[in-house]
Amino acid sequence: MKTLRYELADGIATLTFDEQGSPVNTMCLQWQEDLGAAVQQVLQDKDAIRGIVLASAKSTFFAGADLKGTMRLQPADAQQVFREIEQVKKNFRTLETLGMPVVACLNGTALGGGWELALVAHHRVAVDDAKIQFGLPEITLGLIPGASGITKMTRLLGLLGAQPYILESKLFSPREALSLGLVQELVPDASALRAAALAWIDANPQSQQPWDAKDYRIPGGTPSNPKIAGMLSVAPAVLKQKTRGLYPAPEYALAAMVEGAQVDFDTALRIESRYLAKLIVSPVAKNMINTFFFDLNAIKAGASRPKWDGRFKPKKVGILGAGMMGGGIAYAQASRGIATVLKDVSQAKAEAGKAYSAKLTQGRVDKGRMSAQDQQALLARITPTESTQDLRDCELIVEAVFENRELKARVTMEAEPLLAAGGFFASNTSTLPITGLAKASARPEKFVGIHFFSPVDKMKLVEIIRGQATDDETIARAYDYVQALDKIPIVVNDSRGFFTSRVFGTFVMEGAAMLGEGIPAPVVEQAGLQAGMPVGPLAVLDETALSLSVHVLDQTRADVRAEGGTYIASPGELLVERMVKEFDRNGRAAGGGFYEYPAGGKKFLWPELKTLFEQPGTAWELQDLKDRLLYRQAVETARCLAEGVLTSVHDANVGSIFGIGFPGWTGGALQFIYGTGIAAFLHRAEVLAAKYGPGFVVAPQVKDAIRKFEPRW
Known part of the structure; x- marks a missing residue:
């Protein structure tokens, strides 16, 4: 035996x-x-x-x-x-x-x-x-x-x-x-x-x-x-x-x-x-086993971590920006025993960032899940400050300021010289290319993207972005840092929007495009839910702020123009731009976007959507709408694979599920292709492309990448 x-x-x-x-x-x-x-x-x-x-x-x-x-x-x-x-x-x-x-x-x-x-x-x-x-x-x-x-x-x-x-x-x-x-x-x-x-x-x-x-x-x-x-x-x-x-x-x-x-x-x-x-x-069982067991375990075992003999165990980490994201990162670090310096432009703002951890822990204390002593020990690890000098000897500094290239460059140049010997610098940008941001760094090889997802205390995924100059040791250190926070790291190469933000954008903008085609907003939202997404695309756009999407669009236009080109916005992007610039609907945080948010009441879709966009008699098929939302993301993921933004299937699958809520039943954006069957997927994508545009076109090099990376069992 x-x-x-x-x-x-x-x-x-x-x-x-x-x-x-x-x-x-x-x-x-x-x-x-x-x-x-x-x-x-x-x-x-x-x-x-x-x-x-x-x-x-x-x-x-x-x-x-x-x-x-x-x-x-x-x-x-x-x-x-x-x-x-x-x-x-x-x-x-x-x-x-x-x-x-x-x-x-x-x-x-x-x-x-x-x-x-x-x-x-x-x-x-x-x-x-x-x-x-x-x-x-x-x-x-x-x-x-x-x-x-x-x-x-x-x-x-x-x-x-x-x-x-x-x-x-x-x-x-x-x-x-x-x-x-x-x-x-x-x-x-x-x-x-x-x-x-x-x-x-x-x-x-x-x-x-x-x-x-x-x-x-x-x-x-x-x-x-x-x-x-x-x-x-x-x-x-x-x-x-x-x-x-x-x-x-x-x-x-x-x-x-x-x-x-x-x-x-x-x-x-x-x-x-x-x-x-x-x-x-059944296909669903295979999809879920593939990703929630094999892919997830591959990442936990360091499959995407470059070979580096050392092991980074962070003891003191600085954070620039004490807003919702910076405050969330501070909590994630302090809860794992890491001394955290939380820096903002004023002491009051830095203290407000620390207060986020106090609020989170108080909820746990009230429910008996945490002792008051443990709460105080956690909060004591966070040092709020307005002084850049307090960042001295941090092994890592994470920049989490507003998505503005000039601002990020300024704080990078101010803080980077204070790093401990052998330390490295990270930007928490969600869209701006790391290689461009690294131009402000004196050591671009020690500059890396570490993209957290909001809210940080709940979201497990962290996207590590390698700039053109970022060396293997820095990627390995970033990987170790993310795992020290008990989060899931994926590693991607630099590009606009990287992987998760780029693919997430296709989901929400495809939903906005549907609205622009005259399809009723409730139908668009229901299509997202029935496909298995956590929430509908319009609701997600509200949460992430329509104004942020327009800011990113404006930044992209400017960057492409500076490179001598012209950026052609998608129908969805143009509709969101109208919502912000014509109708002053900026998203939930600004009081309302696609939805209204009555005080103490349940949100509901903005009634004006019906008048502004809905076209009576517009034909639609629910299966088409569901497929559009999933296939658009899967095609974009495959493009990332073909372009080298992604270098592994496990990063794509785990990143799409834990980062942007791609339905778990599919096993992730690439497993959705493999679970459907490559031939069947490509045929359906071709049908969708003929009806709904170039977002669904799978180019020959993308088809080659899909076939090359197909898992073998």
Whole structure:
């Protein structure tokens, strides 16, 4: 056996999981085969066995499914998947129905299939370590727990009690597991696990699972219980409101929970297997596994970080500008233990920037999520100042002032000389090319773009932009800095708008263009929501400020004109320009844009939009509108790839989802292309280009890039 060891000594059969050549244990095909062989050995040795111990030779207990194998599955493989998962469950059931005690020794994390394996045991002993995580995260990957997790968690916690752990993928620590009754015993370290397991086996020679007892009842009752039935009657509607019908996994999981609770245990397992088999071969599951597991882990492992032997651990970082962005960065740094100098033109403005952290932390203190002492310690790390000299010896200075090239140049020249030896300088610009901004730097090789997203305390993505002169060490240091903030770094090359702002602009401007074509504003917004975007394009434009979009447009025109060219604005840009310059509708912060914002009331679309732009009788198809919003972003992302602004698929996918809200069900802007199928995507883009213009044209070099970077599994 290549993935586990079977040992029998003193009446104890020990199954030690140890997949060769892998840092973790997975439910690969070899493991499935080995598990079957081990179970057969247990049956053969049954008379000599008085207890079974499940253990791991890895630093974690068990990682779960073989996701690379999952990515290779085709729709025709569903029946084979059903048979394989049923066989795994048959082996699980054999072990847990032998009548003898089975104990799981949880030395580390057990997620997904790993937790389902732990649930085979009648008794679970875990190391008391808050860093260890248990649970079923399958929903976040577009899957459902299909190796008995749904069936068992529902029977252990009840239909309502199990929902957060199944439908929301809520994870839990060993102590939380103990309080839930999911783990029965904690030990101080891994060396104490086996002794605790043997002691329990000695004390419990006869064992069975709760659901196998004759008097077993599901906690809280079955779906026929009036209280449960009342809640379940609205659950599908609530779920549909959240998923918008784009994410089948939560719906399948709820169905498996409810249907399984109305039948016997083994039938419930079969129901669960059928839902998993159907789901695991679906495009949405593959899209989400690709990005939320493989791409995200690639970034966490430093796949986009240049090779540099050092490791930057920021201790003191300066921030220029204490507005919403600067204040947010200050909070992000201070919350991770970094001493922060927050500089603005006046002490009052700097203090106001620090007050943002006070406001955020006070909310946590009020809810009992943070102690007053920890709050004060965090705030003490932020030094607000109006003196440039206080920036002396910062290892990094992040400029977060207004998007004006001259202003950025001035603060760069003032602050850069104060950097500590070996320090570097960053601009938090969202659109201005880094190479141009670096002209104000005495050391352009140590000048980098670090683009945070607003609000900084909530947005996980940070876009690192390499200027023409930026060296590898500076990019590596920036990468380390972003990870030190517990955020997700992507690395892109310099261009106007870089990657995220450039692609985001295509989304909002395509929405504005639709409005300009006479399509009703509510329809435009609904198309965005039904495509899976967090909010509609007009609402997003209001939040980011129409005036900012016009400022960027004016700056772009000036830059292109200075280069001897003429910038041709898109229909969407021209409409936004009219909103600002003709109608004085500058966005939410200015009192109103596409929406009205009544004090204390719910926002609503500006009624004048109907008079100004809507054209009665304008024909539109909702599918076309949804496709326009997604395809326009995907085409622009592919152009970034062809131009070298992007150099990897994982940066594109993760950046598009976590930075601009591209729908998670697609797996990201490039995975949307690959998940659709390159040929099918290019054909649809061609149809859209013929109807809606050059924004959808996929040039030959862009097609080549799409094919060149296609993932191979």
